[in-house]
Each structure stands twice: as structure tokens, then as C-alpha cells.
Amino acid sequence: MAGGDAKKSNASGGGKKKEVKKETGLGLANRKDENFGEWYSEVVVNGEMIEYYDISGCYILRPWAMAIWEIMQKFFDAEIKKMDIQNCYFPLFVSPGVLQKEKDHVEGFAPEVAWVTKSGESELEVPIAIRPTSETVIHPTPFIRSREFLWQEGHTAFATKAEADAEVLDILELYRRIYEEYLAIPVVKGKKSEMEKFAGGLYTTSVEAFVPNTGRGIQGATSHCLGQNFAKMFEINFENEKGEKGMVWQNSWAYSTRTIGVMVMVHGDDRGLVLPPKVASVQVIVIPVPYKDADTQAIFDACSATVASLSEAGIRAKADSRDNYSPGWKYSHWEMKGVPLRIEIGPKDLANSQVRAVRRDNSAKTDIPRDKLVEQVKEMLDNIQQSLFDAAKQKRDACIQTVKTWDEFVEALGQRKMILAPWCDEEEVEKEVKARTKGEMGACKSLCSPFDQPELLEGTKCFASGKPAKKWTYWGRSY
């Protein structure tokens, strides 16, 4: 988190929210394929994930978003505890001395460090910094670029490099599972280039996602091996069981609420959010559909009974039994919030001992007999989870373009592709690629060299330098 231009933000933050409300009512004024940026700003507000705030780049995370974060947190926390990793809490404030000591590693953050210089009315003798991040204050985007975000940050130390190396990949695999199994977003596992790795570390691995609508890659999470750099700097030694001294090998790894932004961007549509069942705090919304002479009480009772059966089976279900909103209003409301499955119960359903289920992702309608309720809903939720992943993967794969020459590369970049190219792996060449692709849209950089490497035929040349290629690497514009 970091300080910045507060004046500007008052205008953009507060203003945007009112604007959106006036224009749209319950629906969305912007379309995902036409006006992606505006669509995103609108869907995170109308889907009740965030609320704008009077400081630019700060957002209130509403329960609908917080629940998703909590579900991922619960999964990840349980997994790292199995690995004997423990949690702790570090203060918000950092003294200038400590910040100076880590100078090399915070250089990138320096322009945006927030400094506390006053306590009440009195000036502090020595200012205090707030733990910095390098998230920009210029173009804040909820979840993606904000002054402040929630994250999980891991630090571990090992006696040997081999142990550290193994853990880097174990953690990366957990991050892959968060994206692919929970958020239904395909990612590429790979290694960062020397230029893109964490400055103070030995090497950086990451999972890389892609947003087809903007043609931008997005670093999903990183798992770093820091080597022994910090151990040398801070003298972090250990004594082994034979009483010998050694210097530790360290790792660090993190993922943040950015995950939620990627999920909104990848799955959302023109009717609002689309939540994968595994992270949806409400997986099934049950809506009574009363009709003139029908037995309204019996319909409401059937809704309650449906929620009870589903809840008992471990499915997160709720009924919307408010009687000051029409069923149609409720359909739109819960579609906007992205609930994976809607169940409607009307007089006809009651008479036939069935419920009607409507999928959020593809609008498919199915009548489910009451005595098959739990079984079929479970199946449908699994199916939705898989469909979302498959659809996202298909879209992502269609954006991947393999190129071999600079001309092909430039053409693919113009088409907003995620580009796989043979590369000589030289820092100077990456700098040149950045310089040559600079423009309104932002420069192109290397995303990662995938662990899963296609065959590199002998004699293959680097797409940018013409020198012998050493590996296949993904390139693209990114968040």
C-alpha cells in the first residue's frame, strides 16, 4: 500500500459510483466485448463485490468478494499447515532505517512509499513508513491495481538448496490449484526471466493467466527461491544436529486479492459476474415464484425445504424470500452477483414434485424431481465448474500464437495474443523488445518460460535477435 494523489481520487472514486448507478439500475450499461474497462468497473460494483471509497485506489471489499477470499484462504492455509508452515503478523509500520537496509529490494517501491510524518498535531522527529508495495496510484483498478490489497505472504528457510527448490514447486502447485481448481482459470507454470524475477532473489517461478478481452497477461502468483542473499545480509545461520553451522536457503511466495479481479475479468459477462461454484459463497439461490390463486405458503415452504436439503448435503444454498421484490427482479439481481445455479419453485413445480434449475453460465434449464435434488444439483455444480474452466481454456488457447520471426511477433502483438517464441535468453535482447514495442498500450515483456517446453529444433533462432534460441518463452502485454 502506498500514498498518492488524494485530491484526484476524491473526484474519480466518489464520482464514478454515482454515475454507474444513475445510468443502469439493475443491469449493466457496458458490454464486455465492446468496452471492457467500463464493463469491469461496473460489474464489480453492481455485482456487490466492492464499493468505491473517497481515496483513489482504495476499495471496500464487500462480503460477496470477502467470502471468495476466505474460501481460498481456508484451502491455502490448511495446505501450508500440512507442510508445517506457521503464520505470524508483522507490524504495519517500518522505520526509515530498516527500509534503507533493504534499499536494493525496495528501490522499485520507493516513489510510492507512504510516509507518516505527523501524529495528531505534532510532527514526528523521525518519519515512519508504511510497508510498501509497488502497486501504481496512477490507474487504479479494483482487485488488479490498488493502493492496498490483501495477500498471503510466505517465508521459509531450509538447510539445503535441494529442499528449497522442491518447496518452490510445491507452493507453485498450490497456486495452480487455486487458479485452475477453485477459480476455473487456466494458468501456465514457468520461470521468470532475469529481468522480470524478484530483484533480491535467485530465481522466480510464477503461474501466468491471460485476459482475452484485453489481450494482457497477468502474473497470477509467484514463488521465489531467494538463495542465500538475505541470509548473508542478515546473518541468518543455523546449527545442524551435528552442531555444525550453516547459512539458510530461503524462499518467499505470495498471492493476493488480484486473483478475484482475474476471475471477474475471465468469467464475467454482459449480465454481470459469473462465479465458479467452488468459490461462490452462495452456490444455489432458491427463488419462490408465487402465482395468483396458487398456495403461496406451500411454495415458500418448498423453498425452505429445498435450502435445508441442500445445506445438509454441504451445498451453500439460500432462499430469497423477500416479498417486496418480484421473481424477475430477483433473477436479474442474482445473475448480476454471479450465483452459479438458480432454482425456481412455482405452482407447477409444486404440483409435479420438482424444481426448475437454471445455470448461470449457459442459461440451460432443467427440471429436477424432488427426490433427485441433492444428487443432481451436486452434479450440475461440478459440471458448471468444469465448463467454466473448459470455456476459459478454449478462449485462452485461441489467444496463444507461436511465432518465429520479429514480423510474426509484431503482427501477433497487434492481435493481442499471448505469444510463444524461441528466445536467446539475453537480458539486453529483452530490453530491446520492450523499447521497440513501447506505445499507447504499454510495452511487451516476457511473461515466463513454461516448464512444459515444446521441442526446440536445432538451429532455431531467437525471434528478436536472430541468435541461437535457448528456450521457448511467452511474451505479451501484461497487467
Add this chain to the structure above:
Amino acid sequence: MAGGDAKKSNASGGGKKKEVKKETGLGLANRKDENFGEWYSEVVVNGEMIEYYDISGCYILRPWAMAIWEIMQKFFDAEIKKMDIQNCYFPLFVSPGVLQKEKDHVEGFAPEVAWVTKSGESELEVPIAIRPTSETVIHPTPFIRSREFLWQEGHTAFATKAEADAEVLDILELYRRIYEEYLAIPVVKGKKSEMEKFAGGLYTTSVEAFVPNTGRGIQGATSHCLGQNFAKMFEINFENEKGEKGMVWQNSWAYSTRTIGVMVMVHGDDRGLVLPPKVASVQVIVIPVPYKDADTQAIFDACSATVASLSEAGIRAKADSRDNYSPGWKYSHWEMKGVPLRIEIGPKDLANSQVRAVRRDNSAKTDIPRDKLVEQVKEMLDNIQQSLFDAAKQKRDACIQTVKTWDEFVEALGQRKMILAPWCDEEEVEKEVKARTKGEMGACKSLCSPFDQPELLEGTKCFASGKPAKKWTYWGRSY
């Protein structure tokens, strides 16, 4: 959290830690009954709960403390979710405009608000505040008074006062359970005086704990009914199911990592921390006790098997199988960290198919046959939990003194009692009591009027004003 005198803190924070280390090695240099303040500072460091930090009043919460917080968090979070309460996240930063709007309610905090005025090298046009608390910067104490702490903060809204009133008490009961069932600390439930209630609210209820060694009360947690004050100020309205408009009734409630400090103060002894089993992240530590010719491998295997059996039964157990420390060193180490039960396995235990269990709270030793392991350990942990509570309650009750006159009151205060006195319930009288008891130790104030009121005989006079008494109220010095 709030800014303050950073220079002073560099000296007191960093300095204290080193001093402690030099003096003591593994044990404690200070005794709880002789030098309570120093004992506390030492035990939270040597027990590996906190690490001092180079900014005064900021502490690193190490895994040993964090695990306790997480256990309480898990309990509380599950309970409030049952009540349909949802979590959200509010930004760290607050704009001066918003802070001004809430002026009346933050007046007490104003002298200690931390202001961010610089971003990197540039001055902000409008400074940004960090969400304030009124924790002092003058005499910081880990967990009890710190610049920054972790807490749970609840906000709810209801259509009617009756619903709000009921929830205030439901939440207060959860707080009582955290103190009594988890932390094994007796508390009094009651209502705060007009002077001590939350400024912006209608009334405040609290659970009040007491630290016999210092003779100070400590507000354990608060559950407030805010009435409709904020609803009027911010126009928080709702529409009921008949379409009528109404103004909400609001509650707010919180408890913080202060809980952990009270636990340390109440249960800790001259050998270090004493953790109640329900919040101990390690409930049983298993220590191999090899001996000359004995089969060391068999002893280590028996330790692993013991941990496996206990873990499988849901008991949080660990073995300390490091072979560069002696068994004696390990005993002291885990006693310092307050693990409720130690299991030792030596050659004789191995031969007799038994383990030796040693309780942290009373040092009692018991030999447990291997085939009764889980059953007896479970029983012992329950027993320790209950014993800690009973002992704490006995000590606390011995500190409660009922008085009827000012002279009796002054005498009891001198003896550091928690004083129950008949009171006229007038604000002016409470102010006078404060003024008349001011001194080196700090003034005495009302703690709460217990819900569980002793009979108030007709004609009973207020201990301070001589006017007719309206209720029994607890008084004392407090944290």
C-alpha cells in the same frame, strides 16, 4: 494504530530485548509476584510470543501467539456466520473529510492519529489518515497497549430495537465463552456507566476481567447498541416487506489481541507462559529421554507413535526430537512456552509400555499405560483447562471486595481490589471519584454494573455521594 515518538521507541524497543537475553538464558530473571511488569515483558519474549520491533509500541506476533489468535478467530467466525453475519474489509486509509464527519466519535483518538503526508519524495496535497485507535504511545505493553493490534470488529443493523438488544447480549455471550471456555479467565458481564460507554452509542455492555498481580481491571471486549444515532447522521434507511421506510437500529462489537495479553498475565508463572489447552497450538509435547546403553531408536520410534496416536484423536501433539539439545533443556524450553502437557519417554517407560505425563500447571506426574494413552491424555487436558479456570476464579474472587462507605472504598483500593459498591449512578459522582483517587497508580473508575446484581436493600446509600443507591457497580483501577 497511531504514530508517535519514533526516536524514543528505537531505544526502548531494541534495547529491552537484548537486555533480557543477556540476563537470563533460558529461564526468567523476574518473578511474577515481585516485579510483574518486567516479568510480563520477559515472558512474552522468552515464551516466543512476540519479538520487539524498532518502532515503539509495534510488535511482531510470532507463530506461538498467532496460533492462539487463529484458534479464537476460527471459533468466533464460525459462530457469527451461524448468525448470518458476513465479513468485509475496509481500507487502511481514511480521508480527512470522513474523519471530520465522525469528529465527535474520534475526538478521543485525535491526538494520536497517524497522518500520511508524503508519498515517496512528494508532499500530498491532502494528507491521509490511518484508521485510528486510542491506544497510547506513552507506555506501550505487548498485547495490552500497542500502536497496532489485530481485532474482530462487528457491525450489524436491525429493523427494531428489540432485535438489536437481543443481539448485543448474544455477542456478549460469545465473548464470555472466549474468555471463560477458551482462555480460562473468569469475567463479569455488565453494563458500562454513561461516562465509560462508547461515546456515539446508546449503551455499552462488556465483559470485564481482572489481573490480581496488578490489581487492575481490564475491559475484555465490548458489545454496543448504537441506537439510531448513526442511522440519522448517515441516513441509513430500509424498506420493510410492506414497502414502509424505517431507520435502522445498529450494534457494533469488538475484541482484540488484548485477550492474549490478559491470558499471559493471569496464568503465567515464574517458569514462563501457561497456556490453556483449548488455545494451545501444541497441547502435548513429547520428549525422548535416551539413556547410555538404551535403544535410542526404539525410544524415538515410541515418541513418533505417541504423536501419531494423539494427532489421530484430534489432539495437537508434537515431538521434540532434536538431538543437539538435552532433555532437561527441552523441559525448560517447552515450560517457558507454556505447553499444557509434557510426555517423557525413557528406557524404563519403554520397558513398561507406558509414558510419563507431566502437567505444566501443577507439575503433577502420572504414568500412563500405552493402551490408555488417548483416553487419559484427553481427560488430563480437560482437567487442566478446568483447573486453570478454577484457580483463576479463586484468585479473582479473593480480590473482590464489597464496600459500603468511602473509607472502606479507599482502603480496598489501596489493597488493589476489584470493588463492588452501591452507587447512585450519577455522572458527576463518577467524575468526583476519579478526581479524588488520582495519583501515581492512575485514577479509579467504574468497570461495569454487573447484570447479576446482588440484592440492594432499601435505604442503601451510594458509597461516594451518600445519595440513595440505584445499583451495585464494580470499581477499580484498570488497563
